[in-house]
Amino acid sequence: MVVLLILVYLLNTSSGDKHINSSSLTNPNLQYEHEEPLGEKLQRDNFSEDLEDSATESKLDEYIASCEKNIDDYGSDDHDRLNAYLMSLANSNSKEDHFNFAFFSPIDNEQQRLKLLLSYDQQYPNEPEVMFEIVRLCTTNEKSMACTGKLIQRATMSESSNGEMWLNSASYFAKHNHNRQTMDSIAKLISSNYFGNGWADDISRFLNLMRKLEGEYNSNHFVAALGKAATKQTQFHWIFNWCKSNISDIEIADSCFELGRNLAHRSKTLESQSIGLNLQNMVVDLRGESGYDLSYREQASQIQTSYNPIFVKRANLIGADERLLQNWLNDLKNFGEVTAAKNVVKQVLNRSENSIECP
Secondary structure (H helix, E strand, O other): OHHHHHHHHHOOOOOOOOEEOOOOOOOOOOOEEOOOOHHHHHHHHOOOOOOOOHHHHHHHHHHHHHHHHHOOOOOHHHHHHHHHHHHHHHHOOOHHHHHHHHHHOOOOOHHHHHHHHHHHHHHOOOOHHHHHHHHHHHHHOOOOOOOOHHHHHHHHHOOOOEHHHHHHHHHHHHHOOOHHHHHHHHHHHHHOOEOOOHHHHHHHHHHHHHHHHHOOOOOHHHHHHHHHHHOOOOOHHHHHHHHHHOOOOHHHHHHHHHHHHHHHHHOOOHHHHHHHHHHHHHHHHHHOOOOOOOOHHHHHHHHHOOOOOOHHHHHOOOOOOHHHHHHHHHHHHHOOHHHHHHHHHHHHHHHHHOOOOOO
């Protein structure tokens, strides 16, 4: 079960933090400061050639098999206990409890979730992590009258240096076909100082909640955290639809292409990088190659081989060892998914080679 969940949630997304020196959205020679080219980074991070020795692989298999008994499933009893605890937070006077109730209470309806977060924002306004989720939910929600351009603007100002916040803003305005606001959000994303990793933040946030509930870490917390984080997805399809519908407008087409380049170079998840590459490819397919940097094609082939398939076998140990999990989370936030995955492989390999006991 753990392996399957990690296969679904970990093989979706990488990269590092890059600041763009952007004098023009349409400049095909746009350079990214303080960061090696994506192609070189992926080549360096590509570990498909690593650890392929059959003897090493056999030793790893034995080590992992001996550790799997320590990995607990997240069962219905755990789920019920967590939900009961979360519902009890509704009557608390603690700000932290109000935060956890708004984020994690067992509500399937996203409109109700949005109401909880807006209520929290009224008490504790402009907290970036709350505003980030509000913008995401406003993009998915068709009915809330609270979701206005003014709210989205206030939300982005709560963390205006985070490119991922502007990505959510662009998705919202693209959904509503507000061309100028969408292009402005893309421009702000391009000039932002860093690109966050909301996926890693969601996992960390839920793990902290589980520690508070149970007093200590348990391996099934990781599985539950992956499941929670996987429910929160950026609405990329609105951007794709907007770009395709307006492809005849050269200014919008160039903005879409540069958005794609930004996602491919700056996002910390392979999912977002792949979306960025597909966005560039769509623009080129519909408008032709003239004037566009086509290096993304090489980057796309490198992304496809960025993961060693045998990583999945080792990834289930992340949840079994809190130290390994914390290292993975730190790498995920700071360096991106590929580097985080590669470092897990190295750490597990070191343990197996040095006969370190299972956690």
